Amino acid sequence: MKLPVPDATPLLEAKGATMRFGGVVAVNEVDFTLREMELRCLIGPNGAGKSTFFKMLTGQLKPSAGQIRLRGENVTGAEPHHIARRGVGIKTQVPNVFNGLSVYENVFVAAGRRKSRASAKRITEQTLERVRLTGITGRMVGQLAHGQRQWVEIATVLAQEPDLILLDEPAAGMTHDEVLRTAELIREINRAQALIVVEHDMQFIRMIATTVTVFNQGRILVEDHVDRVMANQAVRDVYLGKQAA
Template sequence: MMLMSTRGLTRQFAGLHAVEDVDFDLPQGQVRALIGPNGAGKTTFVGMLCGRIAPTSGTVVFDGQDISRLAAHKRINLGMAYTFQITSVFANLSVAENVALAARRRRHGGAVQDAVVRALQQVGLQDRLAQNAGDLSYGHQRLLEIAMGLAQHPRLLILDEPTQGLTDSEIAAFKALVRGLADTTTILLIEHNMSVVMETADVITVLNSGRVLAEGSPQAIHADPAVQRAYLGTGG
């Protein structure tokens, strides 16, 4: 089953095409990585998927419904969760309160507390429930934001540069987390760390200059000469 699709998705800024005519299909249950050089259009593309940026033209379909003009908060209600490239936690609230706020978007009553505990256990922050979010390290704030996404029990979890600022051991734990979620949650991962991409993604989509340059398995993408030249830096 196709959970999310785009057709002809385009966004122009002052006449420049940040994203141009992108057709994209994300099946339910897949871990998809979105990669590309800086300026490739990844953030703009994901912004259109989650409703933070309106497309100039084209369509976004989620679970069979055209959501191209649907507000971002209504997309959350459909089962989408998005973590930002820049942390967006509430610094003056505790770790648990941050996750509870996110959980209440999709849950009620006692289910909220259960979701908080489970999400913090999944990211390894269960011992920091009462700590102010603003006192966490940058890497731990990234993990808190992932927990906020997980607490919503999303059908689609979009993770934007989730390993930025994480230690090697935290990155290893993140890889295990993604593999563990794969059975229940569709994941779209925007990531520069190629070991994370190669070890967690089922399929990789490569953007370059606002267009899809290549798409395929990690092995196929790693061996693609066009991708090597544009992004991996190993081509002639």
């Protein structure tokens, strides 16, 4: 168990976070703060730098400049496993799952790090139930439909019991019912854990969001309440177009 941290220290803080690939600046001096237990949505057109930002937060990319702090601890440029151990879990845009393992094993591997076999088993079973995968625990993940694979990945992230969960397009490729269930699940997760969710589906955003951060061309364009963001003319211009109306 982690010690309680005073509210003054944000859960996550990025200062001037920058990612350059050769001459291209994918993420440009982004300042971003997330409080404990906060639920934040990240939107922006394709190529705005959202997924790159996630990769910087999880150590998959080392920032070219700037700083990333988790509860005040500087984790800039740390290895992915190091950041994961500090309590960050991510569902990536392209599902990263173990195709050749069963649903159960996928979640069990996630639940089992530094825990007793019994508690790993308990967490696995609870998580599978929570994400409603109990009916297919023995199936190979490689054979599942895209929506189900997404949930397997969400289940592995939950089984890891992180304090901060990053979800990169969690509703992509899901049916309408699955999207509703995912939104419900996110609100449920948020009772105990902080989340950042990248999504394109505006209806989905409205279902879960309070504060929305809009990325555009590697920078933060706006950060505000969801209703004001949807009404913002600059946001409509770069991203929403007519679909939000």
